[in-house]
Structure formats: structure tokens, C-alpha cells
Amino acid sequence: MRSEAAFAHLCGVAPIPASSGKTHRHRLNRSGDRGANNALYTVALSRIRCDPRTRRYVDRRTAEGLTKPEIIRCLKRYLARELYQVLAAPTRPRRPGPLNGWGGRVNPETLPRTRSCSTPSASTPTPSRGPGRCRRMPNA
Numbered sequence: 001m002r003s004e005a006a007f008a009h010l011c012g013v014a015p016i017p018a019s020s021g022k023t024h025r026h027r028l029n030r031s032g033d034r035g036a037n038n039a040l041y042t043v044a045l046s047r048i049r050c051d052p053r054t055r056r057y058v059d060r061r062t063a064e065g066l067t068k069p070e071i072i073r074c075l076k077r078y079l080a081r082e083l084y085q086v087l088a089a090p091t092r093p094r095r096p097g098p099l100n101g102w103g104g105r106v107n108p109e110t111l112p113r114t115r116s117c118s119t120p121s122a123s124t125p126t127p128s129r130g131p132g133r134c135r136r137m138p139n140a
Contacts, residue, residue: 007084012037013076026073037076040083044075 001007008014012032018025047054054075061071 001084001088004081004084004088007087008077008080010036011040011076011080013040013073013080015073015077025070040076040079041072043079044072047075047079048072 001010005014009029010032012029012034014029014032015026016029018027048058057075058071061074062068066074
């Protein structure tokens, strides 16, 4: 991606002027990746509910006369700006460790032990799919 604005356009959160007469407004670009736009919308709503800084921002923008959809549009653009900075940051090569050695090989003896389906025990950790549920392999 060339720039932060190009990433916002790709996500469908780049503002487009939609002014008429003396009314100066912007609307969101309806093109772009709808899944990315939906993800940014979900994050914006979560931050409105849970983040005190975002809550103060919403209160300030409401006092300025913006409607809730306009505030969410601004938040989505801000989130796209934050996400672009994370994605565009240069990454460092990872050093080999016990679980991520060179070549992607993992030593099974260094992995934590988990409960199998056939031996239930209260002292061992439950699998990630919930208690008593294991992934079944499909028949070939």
C-alpha cells in the first residue's frame, strides 16, 4: 500500500465530500473491502462502549453537533490510520526459541501436556474447544 489514505480507501473508510448548498458533510466510500469495513465498525462500537478516551471523544463531537453515524465514520478513519501504522511498521526477524526454532520444527517434549478425549481428569487443562469436546477427524 502506498499510503495511509490508500489503506483507508481499500477498507472503505475514506471520506468522500457529500456537501450540498450550505451543508458541508462527508460520507464513507461504499467501495472497498466490506469485511475490513465491518471489522472497523465492530471495533469502533466496542471502543465507544468500553474505552473512556473514545467515550470522551464521542461526547465532545456530539457537543460539536455531529450525529452518531458521522462520529462512527470519523472513528473508523482513525482506526484505519492506527491499523496502517501497525501493518506498515518494519518487522524484526524472530530469534529461535523452544517453540519457534528455525524451519518451524517443534520439539513435542517441550509442549505442555493437554487432556485427551479418552482420559478425563479434573486436574489437567481442558482443550480449547470446550469441556468434553474434541476435534474429530473426517473419514477418508
